[in-house]
Amino acid sequence: MRKMLAAAVSSVLSVVTQKPANRVLVASCNYSNDATFEIKKCDLYRLEEGAPVTTVLTREDGLKYYRMMQNICRMELKADQLKQKFIRGFCHLCDGQEACCVGLEAGLNPTDHVIASCQARFMCTRGLSVPSILAELTGRRGGCVEGEGGSMHMYANNFYGGNGTVGAQGLLGAAYNMTAVWNLPCIFICENNRYGMGISVERAAANTDYYKRGSFIPGLKVDGMDVLCVREATEVAADYCRSGKGPILMELLTYHYHGHSMSHPGISYRTREEVQNLRSKSHPIMLLKDKMVNNKLASIEELKEIDVEVRKEIDAAAQFAITDPEPPLEKLSHHIYSTNPPFEIRDANQWIRFKSVS
Structure with missing residues (x-):
């Protein structure tokens, strides 16, 4: 038996013993260390070369991305439950956009500075724990800003969260004109989830090519539902800035399955069929899962184990967020x-x- 287990290349998934016969069946899975994938070509503006159309995903990175994206997704769904009773302030959800923040983080350095909107979940990739995030939403002492900031004021190492003026993160970083005049290494990110606060982009804008809105700033239009596509485009954008060429603009075409906020449930300006169709066909977690399973980077059972672990962690974090004491009036x-x-x-x-x- 020891020899059989030692000969297995990777972990044993299941052992079935038939009684009373003394035979043991061992089912093992030989995982691949990495796999090469084709990714969607980026649309370019004032650029000669964009991100590559193929990329390599290692098993280690794939599992890391998958867990992180599930973590963010489950946290968003739990926040949606908590806002019915425990979250009294703003709560802007962005489930469906997990590939954006995870892909961006994968293409950046930890020392890069990030200024985010109130919906971005960069705080998860920048080191903040889920308990501290949910506790901040419920206004508790254990929140990442000790319950004083709420949804729109969360901070971490090299991360400056949303602020009271929605949409001001671009100006807080540096305005378009200033970055071009001074040739600053700044990446502007537009997470285009196709809807503003209650209206589609087609009804709100004559020009929906947001990656061209920088005018004198080069731009990339990226498939924001594919974490690998976002990662590769981010690396290109970061290299562009680090080489001294100045600012660049990235439009991540994505989608969010919940409404903009508590006052916009998400079905008053779009149909249920539209949401369900996109959720079933292009959910970023599902797309990554299919890539990994079909290319033997992971098994369905292994990913299910991650799902179970994440659910338990999120449930525990939610319990902490509703039982931790509130900050004192002082x-x-x-x-x-x-x-x-x-x-x-x-x-x-x-x-x-x-x-x-x-």
Whole structure:
């Protein structure tokens, strides 16, 4: 028996013992270390060369991407449940766009700075734990900003989350004109999920080629549902910036299955059939799963085990997010200014005052 197991190239999936006969059947799976895939060609604007049309995915990276994307997806679905009772502030969901943040992170360096929108889930790829994210959404002490920021103010190492002015992340990074004039190494990302706040892009814009909107800035239009396509395009964009050529714009064509926010459930401006059709045919997690299984980078059973583990982790994180204590009232005035001297703020009761901490 030891010799049989030692001879197996990879892990044993199942052992079936037939009783009373003393025979053992061993089913093993020989995984491939890597596989080559064709990816969709990017549309180019003011560029001579784009991302390659083939790429190599290793088994290690594939499993990492799959777990990360499932983690983000399950967290989004859990947040959708929590917003019915426990999330009292904003909650902008983006399930369906998992390939964008995971692919972007795979093509960047950890030391690169990221400024995101209120819907981006870069905080997951930048080191924030799911419990700290969900606890921030529910306004608890264990949140990544100690419950003071909510959905639109989350921060991590080299990550600067959403802000109170929706859509201002481009200006906070550097405006288009400034980056071109000063030749700054800045990648502008447009996650085009095909709908704004209640209206389709076709009804809102005469020119829906957002990768050309930089005018004097080169652009790439990328399949945002394919994590490998996003990864390769991001590496090209990052190399372009690092080589001193200035800014570049990337449009990631993607889709989100939930509505824009709590006030836009997602079926008031599109049909259920449209959402279900895209979910069944082009979900980024499903696309990656098919690639890995069909090319022997993983087995269905192995990926199912990851699914089970992720669900347990998300359930535990949600439990923490609804049981962790809320911040004390004394912290209401903390961290409003970074350098100003302390000041007092009055509560609804004029005799109660809280002192600020910078």
